[in-house]
Amino acid sequence: MIFIDKNKLEDLAIFGGMPLFEETLHVGRPNIMNREAVISRINQAMDRHWLSNDGPLVNEMEQRFAGFLQVKHAIAVTNATIGLQLAAKALDVKGEVIIPSFTFIGTAHAMAWTGLKIVFCDVLPENHTIDPEGLETKISENTGAIVGVHLWGNACQIDTLQKIADRFDVPLIFDAAHAIGSTYNKQRLGGFGNLSVFSLHATKAINSLEGGLVTTNDDKLADKIRLLRNYGFVNLDQVAMLGINAKMNEFSAAMGLTNLEEYDRLRAYNHELHAAYRNGISGLNGISMLMPAEGEDHNYHYAVFEVHDDASIRRDMLHRILVAENVFARRYFHPGCHLSPPYNLSEKRAIFPVTERLSATLLQLPTGLQMDLEKANCLSRLIRFCLINGAEIKSRLLA
Ligand SMILES: Cc1ncc(COP(=O)(O)O)c(C=O)c1O
Missing domain, CATH: 3.90.1150.10 (Aspartate Aminotransferase, domain 1)
Incomplete structure (x- = not known):
């Protein structure tokens, strides 16, 4: 044309x-990358009559992603929103969670939905990730966790954030929904902080229709995430803790695995x-x-x-x-999270100048x-x- x-x-x-x-x-x-490979994997899953519950495609996908992301554990979940909630639960986060005001509303909603109080912090004008200096001013004895967002696939200032998290002894979670394949100090994102959460939503760089990954180098946390995503079952009958259903199905894994290859x-x-x-x-x-x-x-x-x-x-x-x-x-993210319900309902509305400027000036093509x-x-x-x-x-x- x-x-x-x-x-x-x-x-x-x-x-x-x-x-x-x-x-x-x-x-x-x-992006539909290799239709034949996806369909062939879906056919294999149907032939096995194994469509969910820790199926072979989910297992293979998890192993391949762990290798790709240079991290010990990559745990497949239904989506990144639930993945963020599992992260907060696995770390037993209580009280307040500090997150950037310039992010997809899902970052805030995931945390608020688990009962945490959201405290917003502005972002850096140069790469739109959480501003470490602003973050420090928000930390109090009520802070239960910090969530950095690697927005647009740009890494947060990880070393600085980790130092702050260590100094105040709070866990550091990364919302890496956009960041598959991106690096920090030449290392792929996924192994930094306590836990990272990637989105494999249909609109993302690698998609599994709907889906997500929780990644970590911490064996204990990985075990806990696996329990949490399957109702807390330790074996067929025994439940160890309050879990939920966050399992990925085999068709999604067929798509995710194939797209990772592409x-x-x-x-x-x-x-x-x-x-x-x-x-x-x-x-x-x-x-x-x-x-x-x-x-x-x-x-x-x-x-x-x-x-x-x-x-x-x-x-x-x-x-x-x-x-x-x-x-x-698109005009992502317009308006900033702090200006959207339910976060804009507080009497004293905070002003985040960088977020407000970016939400008025950014355009995605x-x-x-x-x-x-x-x-x-x-x-x-x-x-x-x-x-x-x-x-x-x-x-x-x-x-
Ligand atoms: C920054 C960010 N965090 C979290 C999410 C939620 O991802 P999911 O759709 O996999 O739940 C998104 C989705 O677009 C996002 O952009």
């Missing part, structure tokens, strides 16, 4: 022109798209792309842009224009197999056109 560049305002779909893309492009559109290909693909986007907007005023830390590996799953205050149009206007062109860009270099270049040219002609577009849209 040939994409026709926009040369005048009337070419924009928002002003009546033809949308740039015929099919809607999505952020986090599931990870290098997907990472390389997304890396190229990143480079195309970066080149496409280079030299343009008012917009920048978030880059992974230098020298570290990254999954390149998210293409995150910031539309700065000095841009000729604001993020929300650019977003409207892109949606009209069938680019379903599509990546993955639905894209190719031509589409990425074409989309970059559209953004360039919008920002160069921003003043005119704005006056027309606001007229």
Whole structure:
């Protein structure tokens, strides 16, 4: 298909022109990598009549992920939200938990749902992960745990966070939902802190339809997570503790295992798209792309842009224009968690300047197999056109 560049305002779909893309492009559109391998594994599971309860595919997937993530234990669970809850339960966290205000609402909900009180902390402007200095000011005798989020696959300042956690003797959990394959000090994320939790949701870099992994190097914690995810059963009849059902099924494992085998290909693909986007907007005023830390590996799953205050149009206007062109860009995470129910209901609402700025300025663009270099270049040219002609577009849209 040939994409026709926009040369005048009337070419924009928002002003009546033809949308740039015929099919809607999505952020986090599931990648279907190797259909035959998935189906063959699903058939094997059906032939075995073993569909859940610690099946062979789940076991194989756990072992492969442990190797890939360079960690002793990778425990498959139904999703990362439940994984975070198992982490809090396994560590017997009580009282307050400190989490970044700029994250997916699920980080907060998972913790609040286990009865913990949420204390928010702002994030760093450079990579959008929890601000260690801000964190220190939030710690009190009620603090039961710290949760860092490796947002967009960018590692938190792990060494600093670990020092703080050690000094105050509180556990450190990482929400690594976005971070499969990314590294810190050249080591894959997964073995840092007490426990890490990855998401294998359909929209993630490696997906198992729905799913998650709890990872750790601590044998005792791993045993406890395994018990917790299966009602606390130690054998067929005996229950040792209050558990829940957080088991992954075999079809999900078939998908997760197959997608893990395809990870290098997907990472390389997304890396190229990143480079195309970066080149496409280079030299343009008012917009920048978030880059992974230098020298570290990254999954390149998210293409995150910031539309700065000095841009000729604001993020929300650019977003409207892109949606009209069938680019379903996203404004993650808007608003910040502290501004969403139930967390915004407290009388004295805290202000988190970095979170509030990011939630007003960030825009995520599509990546993955639905894209190719031509589409990425074409989309970059559209953004360039919008920002160069921003003043005119704005006056027309606001007229
Ligand atoms: C940062 C973060 N944490 C947790 C989750 C929850 O993951 P899941 O959908 O696997 O429960 C997500 C999902 O998008 C997320 O983005």
